[in-house]
Amino acid sequence: MIHGNSERQREKRYLVAKFLAARLAVTCWLASRFIISVANGQPTMIEETLPKVAKVFGSGGLHRLESWQTAVATSGEGMFVTAWSYVLDAGVTVVLHDGRRFEAQVLGHHPRLEIALLKIDIIGQPHFRLDSGTSVTPGLPVLAFSNLYGVATGNEAVSVQHGIVSATIDVATQRGPRASGYSGPAVIVDAIISNPGAAGGALTDRQGNFLGLIGRESTSSRSGLWLNYAIPAAQVDQAVKEILSGRASESLTGGARPSEPVTLELLGLLMVPAVASPTPPWIEQVIAGSPADRAGLRSDDLILEVNGTPSATRERVLEQLAMIDRDRKFTLTIKREGEFIPIEVSLNR
């Protein structure tokens, strides 16, 4: 009994020793990996991240209008998120880090965050996770990946910059003639990441986790200072989902159409005609005394949302209105002189 016990004990000791030795080996290996990664991990991490960022070429090229920007891969099947801008107006080409070129389809855009979603025909594309959930606090070391100044062409990778997070804030809408579009939550960085062509680039932590999308150039009308910011990952993720669901509802509209929907004529609205595709939903004219006039809509307002759903184009607004029964109140979110204004509209007096 005693003998047997000690034998079992010996066996147990042996197993424990074996287990501990294995743990020790793993510990040493992990420790050495850690040290190595601290010593030269950055270039390796960057080499793995660069393929997730692409160059975007499109319209522009006239004086002071760059015809390029940046996009960030968000799925292995060729989904890219980028900044919504005139560059996407026509003939959008996505050029990957290795020089492969793809015609891109613009799936849709989110007018409030000014984010657009592109799709190219590819599988196995290295991509970021938008919902990595990495917390962003001031002082966090970050890297910015973008095609600033269009420096990279063909098979060249985009540029990398380093910095730290200065603040996470809500950018208030700016007023005045030089007001820029972006308002909302933003990650502010100490590095100069907002440069021509940088919009649509990625802000990551030093492990390569996606923290935010570099937004369009934004300057303060008062100080003339440029805001070096990124739209936080959570907002980008949300916007992408909204764009995708917006598309989904678009294709499902058939059956749910009310028999008597809202029309522009009933509202008393004239939209800017569809001269180009896509045409932004600008209001051209408001008929005096019409429901639109009573609600407070004015010419030159840009319709961003109908009942909280993004309305990127003139066509989209018409589709959305066609889904609303004329007896129901609805809300148009418009942009007027840089401000976002929700306006409740009713056809009934």
Next chain:
Amino acid sequence: MANRYNSGMTPSRPSLCWNPATCRVGPLCFPLIGLLAGMLVAQSPDLDDLEKARLAESRRIAMIDQAIPATISVFSTDGQGGGSGVVISPDGFALTNYHVVQPCGIHMHCSMPDGRIYDAVLVGLDPVGDVAMIKLLGREDFPVAAEGDAETLRVGDWCFAIGNPFLLATNFQPSVSWGVVSGLHRYQYPSGTLLEYADCIQTDAAINPGNSGGALFDSAGRLVGVNGRGSFEKRGRVNVGVGYAISINQIRLFREHLAGGRIVDHATLGATVRSDHAGRVVVRNILPESDAWRRGIRYGDEILKIADRRIASVNEFKNALGIYPAGWRVPVEYRREESTQRSYVRLAGVHAPGELEDLLRRGAIAPEPEEKEGKDGNERNDNEDKLPESALLPTRPPIPDTVQQMIQERAGYANYWFNRQRQETIWQGCRAAIGASPAGKRLQLICEVEGENPEMQVSLSAGKSGIRIGEKAHVFDSAGDPWLQLEPAGSGGLLPALHLWFRFLGKGPASMGDVSYFGVIPDAEGELRDVLVCNTEGVQVRFFLDRDAHCLTGLEFWSSPDKDPCEVLFDDHRMVDSTSMPHRLTVICGDLYREELVVQSAEILDSPDN
């Protein structure tokens, strides 16, 4: 990182570890202690990271301390401009930008972090690449920057710039800016001028006006580039996190050319390319007088590699060529239909002879001075009040004698004085290697031509030379009009080449007409050699010399710049009487003519006549 690894450990921690019975077991203590220690380290990341950060910081400070002494601030002597620079040799040769020295003229002041100001003189210019070499005077023991290798850089590597932004260094202490390598092998188009930044390094280390010409160091404090340009635009001329440095690897290829006082041109293949729909880089246009054409490259050929670099875009083509000075030779791999060819191509100059100097003189490539440095799309302040030139010109102090004696102006040179120095040094070394001068004598060689039957008899003298192969005799008489007789047939002019070689052996550069030190370029075998270019009687001979021993290793005889030269490589030097004579000669002309001559007997006769 430490946290993540740590949390991964904790849940799987075996409760067995804490069993007192197990802990008592002696042999298990060591792994246990190891494990505990490991966990201890892992569980206190704050202390550990803090120490690591402190260590990294102190290392960085030590490295910057090491790098600073070799950096200089460049000032124009009238106090009207300046920039930065870096010393690369103990006798004071330093690098800066062309656009920094351009407003300074040939004499400038350089301050060093030791608090002293040195006179400096312009040595050489590479206006297209925006590089200038200057020499600081007054010491033979200047601190020198350790040179690195830009090819080993990776995007994301730490790097730092040291320079004189906004000419702040009034106390002669330079400014340091820290950043990462943002991009490599960038191509920056000429910005309204001919300045072209090919294959350059992009960094987010702050590069501001005044940093121009200063050093970019890698994370180990080694010189990897010369900062010279930034992408500005819209925001005025301050750093926006996008600076460019000329790679030290490119500058190394120009280094001896510059040290030779020349105005150096960049290389071109003599062909333009475009990328086609399939992403191939194909020849769009090619000059029939280019070496590329003579080597067989034609319209529509796909360029695969240049100097062993793969070419997949027009930018890569420009990058691959843009780092070379005119006259360099590179292997070019190209494809026509299904067959891949490889040629060794001589690169021509981007500019015709004399054109670059003309452009410089007319100010056509004069870059914006440092305070107004511009870039593509940059808004330039054109509405500045323009006073008459004379009213604006501040007076420059007279050039001191010590500087003046190192200045010699001559068309085609930044400072001919340095070229002459090089010629003299090289000829002195070469003369020592030759031994007794064969001047006024006759050299008789009997050579076996490998793989062919009749031997070749060569007879050389200052007046008349000849080659006899079997029954066939070629005579070269300097009294006639001999330069059109490029005998033997197909050799490109072996006879006149050897005639001039013998003249050089006897009397050196003084007998060779207009002589210039060219720089260091590869010879037919790819070996890097010092080259003296001699223009005499309407032809050109280029002598190739060993960089250390200064002995002649080869020559090229050019009867016309548009024809393949006769190349001769000298090998197996032995003493004949007391003169060193090669006993193996390789003669090459184009791709078709190649003969190996093995000297069977060599005689130096006192009488020049035979």
